[in-house]
Amino acid sequence: MPDYISALDLFTIGIGPSSSHTVGPMRAALLFAQALDANASLPQVDRLQIELYGSLGATGPGHGTSNAILAGLEGLAPETCDPESVGTAWQRTVESKTYRLLGRSIRFDLADFKFLGRQTLPRHSNALKFAAFSVDGDELLTQTFYSVGGGFVEAEHSIEKPLRAPVPFAFDSAVELLEHATKQNTKIADIAWQNEIALHGDQEFVAERLKAIWAAMSSCINAGLSTRGTLPGYLQVPRRAADMAAALSAQSLQEKSELSNQWLQAYAFAVNEQNAAGARVVTAPTNGAAGIIPAVAFYARQFRGVGDAKIAKDFLLTAAAIGSLYKRNASISGAEAGCQGEVGSACSMAAGALAAVLGGTPAQIENAAEIAMEHNLGLTCDPVGGFVQMPCIERNAIAAGTALSAVRLALLGDGSHKISLDTVIETMRQTGIDMSSKYKETSLGGLAVNVVEC
Helix, strand or coil, X not given: CCCCCCHHXXXXXEECCCHHHHHHHHHHHHHHHHHHHHCCCHHHCCEEEEEEEHHHHHHHHHHCHHHHHHHHHHCCCCCCCCHHHHXXXXXXXXXXXXXXXXXXEEECCHHHEEEECCCCCCCCCCEEEEEEECCCCCEEEEEEEEECCCCCEEECCCCCCCCCCCCCCCCCCHHHHHHHHHHHCCCHHHHHHHHHHHHHCXXXXXXXXXXXXXXXXXXXXXXXXXXXXXCCCCCCCECCHHHHHHHHHCCCHHXXXXXXXXXXXXXXXXXXXXXXXXXXXXXXXXXXXXCXXXXXXXXXXXXXXXXXXXXXXXXXXXXXXXXXXXXXXXXXXXXXXXXXHCHHHHHHHHHHHHHHHCCCCHHHHHHHHHHHHHCCCCCCECCHHHCCCCCHHHHHHHHHHHHHHHHHHHHCCCCCXXXXXXXXXXXXXXXXXXXXXXXXXXXXXXXXXXXXCC
């Protein structure tokens, strides 16, 4: 069985606009730079050649991939970098014709970055190849990485990973997860909590990390609700969340409670506008779908009386348990499965988590997660101009509403239903395989080619 996927793996604090096209490439570039340093090749490097394949090559400029790679080569990590500095890395490099490789100044030529959007490597469409050369043209090191969604990075070579302790309640299907909950007579979140403690060894550490994740999500919503302006890129998409919040706040107290669905969508707008601007966001489970889980959790706090502690533990851990099933058995990568893999997975995770904190049984939680995914099947990823803006921002808002609708349906029943979560996850995987590559984050089909760019 593959390694257990921790909530702290799925929910990571990083930057926008894309987990697969920004966060993953930054991590890959940092790994390559560290490998050069480890084998003592760093002082000999005269130039690098970087090849971006498939979706990375096709939409990398709109996703800020070039900025992220340069930041990673410099030694920066998504969790701790300055988002504003990363956002201007490419411009600074082009103007100065130099960049930093772990402190070493390297000459830059535009020809050293190759965007090969119509070429793919067999393992995954999000592939990056780094090659370092000496002043004599000798190849010092070549490595190929794959950004497989959610900021996760794999490589053709072996990447040393710390050994993890076994978890007490391993599962690779929803059936097994429900069996654990039934046998232990406990909540899904408690099953996930025990696994996290086994992995990380310290209850306080896990609790503080979960609190930090929820705090980052909340901060992102508050920042988005108070920021006006235009999003980066030539599409000139205006921010809307702040105006939405102002209009909703102007309603009477009685009307405010009746406008909870509109607030829910404003919360999702806030996060995804922050993401599109390259600001600090939480990958949940990707950046393109980063608004759904925080928006639904914020809604639960503001309108359903769910406290921060319950969100940080029960909500996030339930969402992560469900998300791990998508990561393990299908995909959370838009470049691999289309937007059903990103927004669909996040919608399903949010629905299950909301059902949990509203008192749903494990069976009702599984039902809510299944309903949410079932009605995202076949969702394509066709960002206009390669930017994580249209239709991504509105799509997160709609999916947040879908999650809420799925919970209402599930809580009206007793948890029994005909289509299982495992079945819908497998269906999503098969649908992703069948989906044309032009609808998998390449901007070669759908809205990306039918919307006039101006």
